[in-house]
Amino acid sequence: MNSAIRALIIRLETIGEVTEIDKVALAALPVQERFYTRGSEIIPDGEISTSCCLILEGYAYRSKTLPDGNRQIFSLHTSGDIPDLHSLYLPKMDHTLGAISDCIVARIPHDAVKDALMRAPSLIGLLWRDTLIDAAAFRAWMLMLGQADAASRMAHLFCELYIRQSMAGLADGNSFALPLTQTDLSDILGTSVVHTNRTLQDLRRRGLLDFDQQVVTILAWEELRALAQFDPSYLHYLDRRVGRVDPAKL
Amino acid sequence: MNSAIRALIIRLETIGEVTEIDKVALAALPVQERFYTRGSEIIPDGEISTSCCLILEGYAYRSKTLPDGNRQIFSLHTSGDIPDLHSLYLPKMDHTLGAISDCIVARIPHDAVKDALMRAPSLIGLLWRDTLIDAAAFRAWMLMLGQADAASRMAHLFCELYIRQSMAGLADGNSFALPLTQTDLSDILGTSVVHTNRTLQDLRRRGLLDFDQQVVTILAWEELRALAQFDPSYLHYLDRRVGRVDPAKL
DNA sequence: CGTTCAATTGACTATCGTCAACTGGCGTGG
């Protein structure tokens, strides 16, 4: 089986039951792997998309830029994610999908995905659910953007990324790779680069985490979680482990 | 046909093609109308939902409250909307659905909706699309929360509501009903009540709009749109009129 | 006529943005 599809199945298994029929249908999907360099656009805002992008390697992001030039990053995506699954039924992009780091992306034509949905109808609920969890993550981030200060927002972001990377098997103990510049980070948090830098220093000084050389290390999970008021239930993992124990021990 | 279902069909027709088969399946949906008083919760955060709520009359909202008590309102909903359609494949609520004003809500069991999807498969794409547009609106609001100041955010909110109410046939010329207190408004904008009040006065003084006695009146659409940097494409209406002309002339 | 709640105001403070400068690493080309 194609390794991109394997990553997708691993992801789907964390949010729902994947039957053998589903797996067969997914395995039959035609994928075309493409390479995108750091900073490049995978699907630009406004484009009418005819395929979905399954991330195989690297970090992708979704963002939109206002006419005045301000940019907000909506989400980050890694191996097994289909950040533009929505394009299946909303083909006109209202934002940009881009590559934060160098990425390998498996592109799957919409027609092929819709074929798979016909052959394995239980995939409908599963993929639909995936787009709904995507929306749930937006709500969680709206809540932080509207109601929390910069330090809490940053803490929340690192909490979410840590849980997601752990669940995807991409965390190494209490560390994970995060190929972001502080400028990127500021476009996620909605704060200026200067303030982002000072907030990060604050979290470091308080011994909550470190973020250096593209690697995040969680140093005090409980304190970080408390500062972030983080509750992972919006990620809607089936797994009962999530949020019950220190993820460092997952 | 039930009037709630009629409102739903009108809404769906603005975002996609609704076939006769779809309409028959929708018309057969069993609905139980319920009344909710202003301020009451329709579906509380954390509940496992077994039905969808189709708004027939009044304004509903979705929100989440942080442990520290801060509340963010994510969206507002009127006649024809199913604000918790996501519960179909994500039954555990990660936020609250509540009534901003007195509301009449038609509740439809999940099983009945899933039955309708079996009988009219083209409904799948249509309803899925509706949940995707819901997510697109979240992205648009995240962009404003992260990147725009209070005046722009307020202008954007009024622009969106005006377009949506116009498309739903609920606007009267350049006015529409909005049964919000300034406290509610502040929970949408992510600003304090005091600042919300001052921002509103600012927009009034600049002659852009008025908001008094639960009625919003747009006084200078183009200026308002420019201040908000508003682009309605994220609402994904099929209708070519949207955004092309002054909505006051729709 | 008192209570309640929404709207409003003033004074003060805190958070965060802007501007500008400086550092250090890293790769490129003379």
Next chain:
DNA sequence: CCACGCCAGTTGACGATAGTCAATTGAACG
């Protein structure tokens, strides 16, 4: 090899935006 530029990260000073606290007004309601 080293000078140079570039970019990410960092710092200080200052200003703008927005929050908090407290008090007042006015309408609605029993």
